[in-house]
Amino acid sequence: MVRGGKERRKKVEEVDFGVITGEARKQVWSGAVPLQLHLHPSEITASPAPPFLILAPRNGYLPLLETDIRHHFARVIPSNSDSIWFDYQGLPLKWHIPTGVLYDLLVAEFERPWNLTVHFRAYPTEVLTLCEDEAVKWNFVNALKEASYVMYGNTKSIMNMSQLDQVELWRCVIKGELEGYDRIAARLRPGFGGGGNWVRDFLLSSPSDDGVSSGPLLRAGSDSGRPSRVPVRVYVRTVDCDLDDLLDAAPVLSWDEVVYTTRPIDLRGGNILTVRDALLKMVPHLFSPTEAMEKPSTVSKESSQFERPKPELETEGTIDEGVVQASTDASTKAVEDVTSSSPTETVGAGRVSPVAESDELEFEGIIRIQGIEPSLDLPLEWVARNLCGPENFIHFIVISRRLAPQLPSRAID
Amino acid sequence: MDKLIAAVDHLVFLISVCFARSWDFTSWADELSNLLGNISIRFWENCSSIRCMAPGTWDGTLTAEEFERAALHLVSTWERCCPDLPQWTWQTSTKTVLSSTSDHACGYLVLQDVRVSSDQKDDMEKLDAYDDDDDGDDVEDHATMYVGSLGVNEQHLYTYHVVYNESYRVPMLFLQGRLQDGRPLQWDSVLRDLPVGSQHVSDQSRWTFLTQEDHPLLHRPWFALHPCGTSEIMRLVFSDFFLQGKKDNVFVSEQLEELSDISAVLEKQDTCESLSGREKITISDRSVKWDNSEERLASWIEKYILTWMSFACPAVGVAIPSRLYIESK
Numbered sequence: 001m002v003r004g005g006k007e008r009r010k011k012v013e014e015v016d017f018g019v020i021t022g023e024a025r026k027q028v029w030s031g032a033v034p035l036q037l038h039l040h041p042s043e044i045t046a047s048p049a050p051p052f053l054i055l056a057p058r059n060g061y062l063p064l065l066e067t068d069i070r071h072h073f074a075r076v077i078p079s080n081s082d083s084i085w086f087d088y089q090g091l092p093l094k095w096h097i098p099t100g101v102l103y104d105l106l107v108a109e110f111e112r113p114w115n116l117t118v119h120f121r122a123y124p125t126e127v128l129t130l131c132e133d134e135a136v137k138w139n140f141v142n143a144l145k146e147a148s149y150v151m152y153g154n155t156k157s158i159m160n161m162s163q164l165d166q167v168e169l170w171r172c173v174i175k176g177e178l179e180g181y182d183r184i185a186a187r188l189r190p191g192f193g194g195g196g197n198w199v200r201d202f203l204l205s206s207p208s209d210d211g212v213s214s215g216p217l218l219r220a221g222s223d224s225g226r227p228s229r230v231p232v233r234v235y236v237r238t239v240d241c242d243l244d245d246l247l248d249a250a251p252v253l254s255w256d257e258v259v260y261t262t263r264p265i266d267l268r269g270g271n272i273l274t275v276r277d278a279l280l281k282m283v284p285h286l287f288s289p290t291e292a293m294e295k296p297s298t299v300s301k302e303s304s305q306f307e308r309p310k311p312e313l314e315t316e317g318t319i320d321e322g323v324v325q326a327s328t329d330a331s332t333k334a335v336e337d338v339t340s341s342s343p344t345e346t347v348g349a350g351r352v353s354p355v356a357e358s359d360e361l362e363f364e365g366i367i368r369i370q371g372i373e374p375s376l377d378l379p380l381e382w383v384a385r386n387l388c389g390p391e392n393f394i395h396f397i398v399i400s401r402r403l404a405p406q407l408p409s410r411a412i413d
Numbered sequence: 414m415d416k417l418i419a420a421v422d423h424l425v426f427l428i429s430v431c432f433a434r435s436w437d438f439t440s441w442a443d444e445l446s447n448l449l450g451n452i453s454i455r456f457w458e459n460c461s462s463i464r465c466m467a468p469g470t471w472d473g474t475l476t477a478e479e480f481e482r483a484a485l486h487l488v489s490t491w492e493r494c495c496p497d498l499p500q501w502t503w504q505t506s507t508k509t510v511l512s513s514t515s516d517h518a519c520g521y522l523v524l525q526d527v528r529v530s531s532d533q534k535d536d537m538e539k540l541d542a543y544d545d546d547d548d549g550d551d552v553e554d555h556a557t558m559y560v561g562s563l564g565v566n567e568q569h570l571y572t573y574h575v576v577y578n579e580s581y582r583v584p585m586l587f588l589q590g591r592l593q594d595g596r597p598l599q600w601d602s603v604l605r606d607l608p609v610g611s612q613h614v615s616d617q618s619r620w621t622f623l624t625q626e627d628h629p630l631l632h633r634p635w636f637a638l639h640p641c642g643t644s645e646i647m648r649l650v651f652s653d654f655f656l657q658g659k660k661d662n663v664f665v666s667e668q669l670e671e672l673s674d675i676s677a678v679l680e681k682q683d684t685c686e687s688l689s690g691r692e693k694i695t696i697s698d699r700s701v702k703w704d705n706s707e708e709r710l711a712s713w714i715e716k717y718i719l720t721w722m723s724f725a726c727p728a729v730g731v732a733i734p735s736r737l738y739i740e741s742k
Contacts, residue, residue: 094627096626096627125597125599125634126597126633126634127633127634128634129625129626129627129634130625130634138621138624142621142624142639142641145641146580146581146641147580149580149581149641150580153472154645155641231580255632256632260632261579261629262579262580262629263579264579264580
């Protein structure tokens, strides 16, 4: 990919997305994190038990592993055990955050298997919300409703789901069955029968097509089936060491060190098209002008970092290979589109100028989605469709370097 | 007037029910949804006959900027009308990397340490202080329970936060309770401190009415009223406000008449009885004629949180004095 020149970027043709979509989503849904679970010493009532090794689904939740864990440690678990909870290097893990997000956020550099400690007593109620009965399922359902509201302005499709569909949907999420999930999820998208490119439909539609939606007082979207916002959760962690050598990063000791929030991205106006645009909106302080970089070697180093995923991450599974290939295909196709004449060229040209401004800014951080560091030029719409979790949220993990006090001119605010 | 007061009572109940709509579909919820649909249809039928007065299609949401404006309006109104009560204050968020952009809420409302009398015996909280394996504390444990059984009233301290929800674009009510010695209240104790009607709704819809979740700014477990029904409720209430403006000095609007029809259906619900004792909300019998819909909406937006509190706060036992609404007209 050529960097530096102001390339015009076009949307990838729908048919190509069809091919990429199928492959990428399968990889995301089958993604797993290898865990090695150690029973906390205070829990052991007999001879030490060997650690438990299990592959945890990236888009699942830690408490869903409880049955297998209890079975493995049955001989040594104290009889008065309580709710299960986990910690990583002393940090209690929030169970309502998907397992893959916790791993990408808290493990700065390669660690495989991921070593966690399991507890069955002394639940830290000051830090972790209760997790009893069907709390995990309802956490998922509420997230699904929230995403539905962000995209369509209401939660009707979720609220009106039949009992049968509810049970089946949750079963598919637990089992990681993509096809079953898609069958039910298709019924949850109002007016979305054809599985078309919803962002392009939205951007290309004229205001007269839907007078109600274009009204200035309608902010949350409409029933028309064209999402106006993208559900996004962003997690920002700062480290003290160089981003090129994260092995020296200190572990996260408290959740106060991590900033995480829900930050929906509004697509109306058409000025947010890529991952870069979304990051510029969410964490603008991590972008700096290219001319301001004093060391050319730093520029080339960061440039190479964006172009090539870290070798360690490649061994995580086939996720990286498939999705990186999809990313490459998307970028290649975008280049080819420049030379071809298509009906969307005029519209695309009209939107290039607002985006071009961000080309002059360099992103000073690491972005992770589903365990990969994607190209910043990846279309946000493609990410929303293929790299989101089953609850329809994109989880952006941003790792940035803590700014030194010696550089006051670059201090935040 | 009595008919109106009854209608308002049922409006409050209706809103509580909307808040508590369960994922599991039930027959009365189905009926309620149909009625809500009919109300919307009738509203638009009326609206289409009003020339140049339609306010557009406001969806009941706020921008972050409007949230702050409405919150500051609440603080000043409350301070002026209720100097004898605990005060709501506006707390500016500590600056973090994610709050540096201007189009996101930069603060939230706080009502600190409100005393709630509780007839509960806080045995569960006290028992937490003892290790189950420590047999030496058995005697002391029994003594504690004995003292509790004397029926001494406990004072629980509750703190309430109103935070802007970025996804639903509405205010969201968070609460946390603690004992006077500082130990936090657990789910069961908070539930038992709720008004009887809310306890009933919460039992039926545990996961969609009042839930424990991370506070979006403090990242600690707090209890929260689920916000997914708020925008629809506020849209309906605004519709009624709009109709009031149309009929100068005509107090009972068609919208409230519709609510009276609903009350006939809802009278079968047991929860109605528990709401009948709640403080009446007085509505001014004067309405001001507005020149245009934009001005009306701007005025309405300023009172958004004030209006939203009229049903959200009583649902968790926080009284909102009626004089707030008389003087804010």
